[in-house]
Amino acid sequence: MLQVEHLTKVYENGTVALEDVSFTLPDGQFMAVIGLSGSGKSTLLRCINRLVEPTEGRILWHGIDVTAAGQEELRRIRRRIGMVFQHFNLVNRSKVSTNVLAGRLGYTNPALSMLNHFEQADRDKAMKVLDRVELVEKSDSLASELSGGQQQRVGIARALMQDPEIMLADEPVASLDPVLAHSIMQHLESINKDDGVTVLCSLHFLDLVHRYSNRAIALFDGKLVYDGLPADIDDERFKDIYGHEAERIG
């Protein structure tokens, strides 16, 4: 269970990205985070694994205070939290297999990984997750040689290497065309349903929210403005979330 309590993030330039955000995410849920660009979705996700340091508030994960963890402990926490990014964030000049193996770094002896050495079990696991995202034959290609959809699947494979208990997905399909978007979302859905991994996914399109998530929270200007079922977002709530000039399409 992930508990976010009164989370506030003020960037050094004074921008208030999150303001007193609180919610509880039970294990096994697929929760969507919606909101306009700049509403704080990315910051929220990054606060959870402390890629961004929260200014105030607490994040409790299985009762452990993530916000108070020291360097070593934070590494141990991070390695159980998978993350998928809008721009895939692959190392373009590395091979697909290296990118996937990087997901295992949190479990690897730091000194050994300097020499680019991974245990055989890790290598086997890498092939298994690549097989799951249907990219085994691409394992020796450079990441830059792959298409957008393929790159995002490598991103998912990298996160799967971590044996995650929770998966953070930051606009995973915003850079992809709609057909590919569904393929990626289905992978996330399978991870949620088949592996029982909790998923916290920020999304742009409401139809994707309706289709895949079983709960949605909405941010507007860094404040939590909605927390409930996706189906309950009616026209009025829509305007609260996306502003009063917004038109609902689809």
Add this chain to the structure above:
Amino acid sequence: MAEPRRSRRRLYIVLGIVTAIVIYGLAVERTGVSLDEITSESRQTQLVRIIRALARPELVTYDFENANTDVEFFIPCQEDGNDRPTTTDGVTVTPGCGEPEQIVTVQGSRFEPFAEGRIQFIPDSEFEVTLPMGLFQADGNGHFSLDLELPDRPSNNPQIIRVQVPQRLGTWTNREEVWTDTNENGVIDAGILIEGGLEVTVEGVHVDTPAAALLDATAQVAEFVTTGDPIIAVDGPARGLTTDPIGESHSEITITELTVQTTSILIRIEGPEGTDISRWRVAIYEGTTGEVIGTSFLGDQIELSPRVSEQTKLTTEKIIDTVFLALLATTIGLSVALPLSFIAARNLMKDVSTTVIGLGLGLLAIPAGVALGAAYISLQRLILGDLINQNLVRFILVALGGLATFLLVRQIFLGSETRSTLVRTARALASMIAVSLALEGLFALLTQGGNALSEAFGVFDFVPGLFATIGEVGTVLLPFLTGLIGASIVLGLASRTAFWLNIHERAGLRAVTGFVVMALGGAVVGILIGAAIGWLYQIANPLATFVVPAIFGTLFGLFIAERGRRRGEIKIGLTVYYIARTIFNTLRSIEPLVMVIVFVVWVGFGEFAGALALALHTAASLAKLYSEQVESISEGPMEAVRATGATRLQTIIYAVVPQIVPPYISFTMYRWDINVRMSTILGFAGGGGIGFLLQQNIQLGDYRAASVQMLAIAIVVASMDYTSSKLRERFV
């Protein structure tokens, strides 16, 4: 509203133009731009001379033979009053006779186009005398005409006006044998005895005390001499004979000098002038054992014309030195810059922060660790003492130390990551001892082995030489290495202590601890800086170099502690970043040409000084270029790898390094290119390489020689440019 703004803009434009005019006026004046100098006749003549010299690099040498055309001439005219022009072989003198100091016209035709030569007067004299009258250059048709003054040499006998044109001997398709004629008496030196004796150099011999037997054309020993004590030859042509002291022999043809040079022996043979000794031989003996080393003919010093000039040979040698200089400088600079580039990258350093206690303990730990490492190595050397000079001890050190290092490193690599601080520290200390023992033995072996093998490798003695140098440098650097290891051990200990304190102390107590350690840390840093200043400016006042810096350091430490306490963390990374950047920028702004002056004082004139100066500059420049590359990488992959729970170092290896390899290679090539170019001029300041030759020749005014060096530089730089750009294309 718009009007005043527009007029103000106009005013600015006018002001701008006026300022520009003033600035450029000053610039022209200060630079001393002067058309008078450019148009001056004498400057132009000189310029033309130099440009023409530069256009004809002295790549090959020709031997010359003088072609003479002699015209008979009377000073004064004889009674018959005939002063009709006299002509011989195309040279006409008008009038055909004249009074002393009268002006006559010398005309010539049928010479080579543009041939250069001189006109001499050979007076009627019992000695060989030539008086210079003038120099000429024929035009495109081989004509010349010159008005010259006759010398004051009246005689009733015919005298001679000589037109002399030096002609090159040989062509590249038809090279001619020439004898060396060093004293220009027209007599072949090699093989024919001349006045003052004949100098013969026997190459490729090295003995400390030589003896020499002179053998005539029938291989009879004419004499056997030595510079040292008398010996009896045990073999060779002089077997059984006893040496005479040099210079006391009574034979007609005798050795008067026997000088040992680095790889040759110089022998001077004297005797009646004109004697042909070209089929004579000299046998060189080892002057203490009486063994023969080799024999050499005296008359085989024949050279060919034309031949590659000395200047070309020297230049080739020096340009190779120069390229090696650049290679060494680039390699050293590169290896220093690689690790430093990461701490000079803002994006990597901006998140590096520590707590007040961490910083304070760290400041205390680093000097303590360095002291620990240095103390350990002194202790080790004290205990080992002279034992290190025994090869057996060295082998044992290398074997045992190496094995221990291997086992410990295996432990560190494969052992479980959670261990108590005590175990970790003990393991690290043991590694330090094992490594330094192994290295001590290894470096000693390398030094000795390298030196011992250099004889056996002959011409390739530079291969063992490299190992000997590595051994020597290693021995010198070992204390630095143990200092570094010591610092990292104590720092690791300090950071764990700091972490523990931060967790377990209550907030109030934590603040107090922070103040105390920061005050101590500040004081230590202050004292170290004070000591450095005291050393630099030779201040022997402990108040100024100890007490005051300690107090200032303490106060500064307390200030930082207070600031850190309020903010909760100290951005140590940015501080390191700014310090590193400042050092790089300072070093980069000093030209290697200037740096070399300092290094010349330290290590003496030559390529080594140049290489060190260039290496320092390279390190600073590459570190800056590299770190800018690190700053420009895409942050996404770093974020992603960090999110997997990777350590900072793992993040760098997996997310940063793959992104920077191509630009790093490209910049290194580019820098190697720059270094080759720079190394060509380092010699101007004493840094060795081809610049030294170039500067020497320019100062001597030998522009044809200088041109050879310029040509060599151009060729090397252009080909470097080409290869490095081709290679860079492949990597980027």
